[in-house]
Amino acid sequence: MTTNSVLEGPLQSLARSAWQTVLVTGLLSVVLGVIILVWPGPTLLAAGVLFGIYLVVSGFLQLMAAFGFPSSTGVRVLAFISGVLSIAIGIFCFRDELTSILLLAIWIGIGWLFRGISVVMMSLSEPTMPGRGWNIFFGVITVIAGVVLIAWPLESVATLAVVVGVWLIVLGIMEVIVAFGVRKDVRALHETVV
Numbered sequence: 001m002t003t004n005s006v007l008e009g010p011l012q013s014l015a016r017s018a019w020q021t022v023l024v025t026g027l028l029s030v031v032l033g034v035i036i037l038v039w040p041g042p043t044l045l046a047a048g049v050l051f052g053i054y055l056v057v058s059g060f061l062q063l064m065a066a067f068g069f070p071s072s073t074g075v076r077v078l079a080f081i082s083g084v085l086s087i088a089i090g091i092f093c094f095r096d097e098l099t100s101i102l103l104l105a106i107w108i109g110i111g112w113l114f115r116g117i118s119v120v121m122m123s124l125s126e127p128t129m130p131g132r133g134w135n136i137f138f139g140v141i142t143v144i145a146g147v148v149l150i151a152w153p154l155e156s157v158a159t160l161a162v163v164v165g166v167w168l169i170v171l172g173i174m175e176v177i178v179a180f181g182v183r184k185d186v187r188a189l190h191e192t193v194v
Contacts, residue, residue: 019183026175033168040161047161048100051107052093059086098154105157109149116142 036043062083066076093100119139123132149156 019179022175022182023179026172026179029168029172029175033165033172036161036165040158044101044157044161045097048093048097048104051104052090052100055086055090059083059090062086101157102153105149105153109146112142113146116146
């Protein structure tokens with residue numbers, strides 16, 4: 001089998017359509033970024049509702065794990081408590097839009113806080129870790145971001161939405177540029193082979 005026959009088959013078809021996939025992804029990213037920037041309130045509301053759905057579904061799955069999977073009593077009790085709390089918090093998300101946004105911000109803040117602490121602790125305990133200084137810096141910044149989200153959830157989430165919107169637009173534009181570059185390279189490859 002020659003290179004020419006391989007490029008004329010499914011591989012060539014995939015290469016030709018790859019740029020279109022990257023282009024569509026980039027355009028969707030730009031559109032989503034614009035939507036977040038133009039309507040940050042409704043976007044946050046939608047994120048809060050999705051967060052509530054996630055909590056309810058994950059709570060039911062944790063309850064199923066508590067009763068369905070063979071494990072120790074302690075693990076079952078923790079899964080049960082976690083499931084019930086997750087469902088209860090999820091239901092609160094559906095009762096009030098502001099509550100869902102606040103809970104989402106606090107949830108993200110706690111996640112960042114724990115992640116930052118764990119990165120700093122791992123970096124401090126391993127002196128030969130590559131990029132140790134950068135990891136410590138990243139961990140400290142993540143801890144600070146988590147504390148800010150926990151302390152000022154509404155203002156932080158609104159700011160976070162704007163930052164995410166801007167980054168989505170930037171990344172989307174970069175993907176569109178890459179898509180046209182891929183299309184150009186595929187055409188050049190096709191011309192040299194044929």
